Amino acid sequence: MDRAEEKQAARTAAALKRDGLSEACRMAWSDTVCQLTVEWLRRRIGEGAAVRSIMAYVPFRSELDTTLLIEWCWRKGLTVVVSRCIRGDRSMELYAIEAWDELMPGAYGIREPDPAAARRCGAGFVPDIVFVPGLAFDGDGGRLGYGGGYYDRFHERMAAAARLAGVEAPLWIGLGYEAQQADAVPMDSHDMVVDGVITELGYRGGTTNGTDPF
Ligand SMILES: Nc1nc2c(c(=O)[nH]1)N(C=O)[C@@H](CNc1ccc(C(=O)N[C@@H](CCC(=O)O)C(=O)O)cc1)CN2
Ligand SMILES: Nc1ncnc2c1ncn2[C@@H]1O[C@H](COP(=O)(O)OP(=O)(O)OP(=O)(O)O)[C@@H](O)[C@H]1O
Numbered sequence: 745m746d747r748a749e750e751k752q753a754a755r756t757a758a759a760l761k762r763d764g765l766s767e768a769c770r771m772a773w774s775d776t777v778c779q780l781t782v783e784w785l786r787r788r789i790g791e792g793a794a795v796r797s798i799m800a801y802v803p804f805r806s807e808l809d810t811t812l813l814i815e816w817c818w819r820k821g822l823t824v825v826v827s828r829c830i831r832g833d834r835s836m837e838l839y840a841i842e843a844w845d846e847l848m849p850g851a852y853g854i855r856e857p858d859p860a861a862a863r864r865c866g867a868g869f870v871p872d873i874v875f876v877p878g879l880a881f882d883g884d885g886g887r888l889g890y891g892g893g894y895y896d897r898f899h900e901r902m903a904a905a906a907r908l909a910g911v912e913a914p915l916w917i918g919l920g921y922e923a924q925q926a927d928a929v930p931m932d933s934h935d936m937v938v939d940g941v942i943t944e945l946g947y948r949g950g951t952t953n954g955t956d957p958f
Pocket of ligand 2: 751887888889890891892893894895896897900932934935
């Protein structure tokens, strides 16, 4: 089996496993993960870290639900950024949203910012923290996505934008259920690595890039 087949098999298995979690468990764990994430953000802000903007995914299928996290960020006055998928070149466009009604049905059935309602971020914009969705995560920051390469390309783009602007690159934090933790996710050299993962059991990983965000 080559790597592409290995990834495809891992994707199918991980999607089946996540889809098989009961809705009651997914809701409860999503709540806990959002609370843990809020505590972590509070702690960072309290320590004086620059946390002005976060990027979050809008959940689809059985993904961990980020609703409470996004609403907390709004209440705190943080800029909440959400992406639109451009299927042609598999890139993502960023928009700041301030309310749920700025979203509309988009690519792959994922709710996306409505360009007529949300504010498009400038070309050089770099969020402070990116909350990353995934099918599976491992203890080394490895992440398995749906196979579009969207976050891999986006990670490269943000690294370049941060260098150009002379600002810190974002922190990349995976959000998921403990059931999505895997021993080793199949990885290619172009695959992005997350700086840490938060599950309902707590903060995971976090030493991948030499610094522990938790
Ligand atoms: N909430 C959320 N938003 C996200 C992602 C995500 O994982 N979660 N993505 C993370 O990158 C990007 C979207 N990536 C996706 C890539 C493929 C498929 C998809 O439906 N793939 C088919 C199989 C392949 C195909 O037919 O093209 C499938 O799973 O049935 C969905 C989303 C950007 N936005
Ligand atoms: N930085 C990149 N530049 C160009 N192509 C890329 C890049 N990253 C990934 N790709 C291509 O995108 C495709 C999907 O990559 P991969 O299997 O790693 O996706 P994924 O990380 O699971 O997906 P996603 O990030 O959308 O959740 C592959 O064909 C890969 O070669």
